[in-house]
Amino acid sequence: MIPAKRLCLSAILLLAAAMPAYAHVGIGTASSFTAGFMHPLSGLDHMTVMVAVGLWAALKGGKAVLAWPAAFVCVMLVGGALGMLHMPLPFVEPGILASVVTLGLLVALAIDLPVSAGVAIIGLFALFHGHAHGTEVPENAGGLEYMAGFAIATLLLHTAGIAAGLSLGIRFRGVARAAGAACAAIGIGLAFGIV
Incomplete structure (x- = not known):
């Protein structure tokens, strides 16, 4: 029999993947360091994911505390570059x-995965976040400045999650897990257009 945690996680992942709503709405401009820095602070999808990465890393401890946030930022920048180059990503x-x-x-479920598995999961999601923001950068704008601002703000949010955790x-530990549950609830609310 499949453990309840895995069954619940699988069901919600499938539900979220099937949702037609858009979490990313292209808030603000994408042409300066300040715009890039402020962007992760401008929407629940950004803030919750960035803090959740930090919380999950803190719950895991050890190498994850550095590896998971670093993986997010590095892959996010790759995704941003792909978006700025107009390379499609489904x-x-x-x-x-x-x-x-x-x-x-x-x-919320305090899932304990190997550091490498966490890097893979976080990296996949970071690619989507980065690509979405890279596609917003106007061709005549300072995309590198925008992405630098975005990366620094992302690191600060990861650090806030780590520090809290x-x-x-x-x-x-239950408080950190409750924050994770709130993050998941926000995601479901975004998917259904409630939040």
Whole structure:
């Protein structure tokens, strides 16, 4: 029999992947460092995913604390470059929605995966986030400045998640898991247009 955690996770992932709603709405401009820095702070999809990566890394501990946020930022920048080059990537918007739900569930259920598996999951979602933002950069704009701002803000949000997760420690681990559940709920709300 499939464990309840895996069954629940699988069902929600399939649901999120099938949703036609768009999580990423292209808020603001994409032509400066400041715009790039402010963008992750301008929407629930961005903030929840970035903090969830940090929380999940803190729950895992060890090498994940550095590897998972680094993987997100590096692959996000690759995705941004692909988007700026107008290279198509399928399922970007559903992938962003799935990232909010999935990363929230990974935290809420305190899923303990090998660091390499976490890198792969986080990297896949980072590719979608980066691509979405890379496609927003006007051809005559400073895309590199925008992506630098976006990367720094992303790192700060990851750091906030890590700091929160580590400061809560084992005694208050349930609070971090509740934050993950809230992230997943936000993702579901975005998928259904409730949030």
